[in-house]
Amino acid sequence: MSLINIRNLGVVRAQPLFSTLNFTVNAGDRIGLVAANGRGKSTLLQCIAGTVEPSEGEITKTRGLLVGYVEQNVPSALHSLSFYEAVLSALSPEQIETESWRVDIVLDMLDVPEALRGQQVMALSGGWQRMMMLAHVWVTEPDVLLLDEPTNHLDLGKIAALENWLNALQRDVPVIIASHDRAFLDAVTNKTLFLRERQSPLFSLPYSRARSELARMDASDAKQFERDMKTADQLRRQAAKLKNIGINSGSDLLVVKTKQLKERADKLESTAKPAYQERSAGTIRLTNSGTHAKVLVTLDNVEVCTPDGRLLFKTGQQFIRQGDRIILLGGNGVGKSSFINLLRGAIERPDHQDPGIKATPSVVLGAIDQGLNNLRGRDTPMEAIISRFDIGDQKARTLLAGAGINLDMQSRPVERLSGGQKARLAMLILRLADPNFFVLDEPTNHLDIEGQEALEQELRDKEASCLLVSHDRYFVHAVANRFWMIDRKRLIEVDSPDEFFLQVT
Known part of the structure; x- marks a missing residue:
């Protein structure tokens, strides 16, 4: 049963985001929406939700259809409310009077702890804010659910819970999900x-299989375009020969034939479809300055504790060697971030380092945390570059443009950039620091799939030595060659992340 029909839809901002978009949303559809950063995913969801008017085309919905849109950011009106109050506020006054019990049912369904329900929204972690937004929409019992980057800030446990919840939904409730999380898309769509921008293909397949079909389709289009251009060139050559013969012989028939050949070549060139070329959201490149040291960091039974001194885990004796790409696995609250901060502090401030952490003097650290705190919100991208590195304005502008930050954006405060632009700016700063050891905490946050794959390729090709924390299962499998897991207050090495992934799902 068709619930939403989208016909010839298009949206133009500074440039066209998409056009001539046609598809239907049927009962039971679980549609993954995939595009690079800034290519219109959120805008399309907003058009379907009715909060943004498209530039062209139309969207028709069945009478009385209620669309629930879970946006990326928490509205400011909800910041000062408690978790419970924020969800309750989605109901009408009449429903609040007689059906407030619906809030408890939804919070129980999403496994929201009692202790969190009274906490102020602005004090919640990013992951719990995402779950609050989902509850805020779902309590209204929508007929269609739109999710915009729902796994941002979620740990693996919450991602697994969200996957299970979506897969347990009534099958007639369609869901449209804009996401860069490849494993999540495979699990729920x-x-x-x-x-x-033109001709957006839709496949009745989850992401990975659809991506393979898309690659085959694009390759076929490229070959067909090459054949068409070759044929058009041959027709023009043939027309040129006949023209010469016709002029010399005075044959009107050959003149007509020449004209026909040229018309066929013109038509073929005008109708031929070039292979699709994705406009990059900005390049991601890394450097590896290298070092002769074989062992970069030695851990000798380091105790990782909370700020008040409570033991989280002990490392035992571990070594980080050149070429190691280590993923640090563990649930929420076990000490991953505390360990990352301890390690960074020991390298950046060796005079205050933990006696159990020994970093070789030649280590040059490159670090990114999940909050991108190496970016100061009021700085412009230009200031972020030239205040750190001895490069001229022109080179800085060129580097920023290559990272997807155009001239207009270069003079705006960093806080006004999109999440994807901030992530690419942070990666550019990382590159210019020329490190030989990377400590990256959730580096794929806010990166689109193109950016994730570029980062994966760079880490492998540059043979980067790194310690990584990531909830992106695709990224973990693509990059890591060693796996550390925090288990029962011990840091242990495991052969694969799969056992851990199974535990949290």
């Missing part, structure tokens, strides 16, 4: 829409 049955269709994939690749949003493009």
Whole structure:
């Protein structure tokens, strides 16, 4: 049963985001919406939700259809409310009077602890804010659910819980999900829409299989375009020969034939479809300054504790060697971030380092935390570059443009950039620091799939030595060659992350 029909939809901002978009949303659809940063995913969801008017085309919905849109950011009106109050506020006054019990049912369904329900929204972690937004929408019992980057800030446990919840939904409730989390899309979708400026293809397949089909389709289009251009060139050559013969012989028939050949070549060139080329959201490149040291960091039974001294875990004796790409696995609250901060402090301030952490003097650290705190919100991208590195304005502008931050954006405060632009700016700063050891905490946050794959490729190709924390299962499998897991207050090495992934799911 068709619930939403989208016909010839298009949106133009500074440039066209998408056009001639046609598809239907049927009962039971689980549609993954895939595109690079800034290519219109959120805008399309807003058009379907009715909060943004498209530039062209139309969206028709069945009478009385209620669309629930879970946006990325928490509205400021909810910041001062408690978790419970924020969800309750989605109901009408009449419903609050007689049906407030619906809030408890939804919070129980999403496994929200009692202790969190009274906490102020602005004091919640990013992950719990995402879950609050989902509850805020779901309590209204929508007929269609729109999710915009729902796994941002979620740990693996919450991602698994969200996957299970979505897969347990009534099958007639369609869901459209804009996401860069490839494993999540594979787990919860049955269709994939690749949003493009023109001719956005839709496949009745989850992401990975759809991506393979898309690659085959694009390759076929490229070959057909090459054949068409070759044929058009041959027709023009043939027309040129006949023209010469016709002029010399005075044959009107050959003149007509020449004209026909040229018309066929013109038509073929005008109708030929070039292979699709994705406009990059900005390049990601890394450097590896290298070192002759074989062992970069030695851990000798380091105790990782909370600020008040409570033991989280002990490292035992561990070594980080050149070429190691180590993923640090563990649930929330076990001490991953505390360990990362301890390690960074020992390298950046060796005079205050933990006696159990020994870093070779040649280590040059490159670090990114999940909050991108190496970016100061009021700095412009230009200031962020030239205040750190001895490069001229022109080179800084060129580097920023290559990272997807155009001239107009270069003079705006960093806090006004999108999440994807901030992530690429942080990666550019990382590159210019020329490190030989990377400590990266959730580096794929806010990166689109193109950016994630570029980062994966750079870490492998540069043979980067790194310690990584990531909840991105695709990224973990693509990058890591060693796996550390925090288990029962001990840091142990495991052969694969799969056992840990199974535990949290």
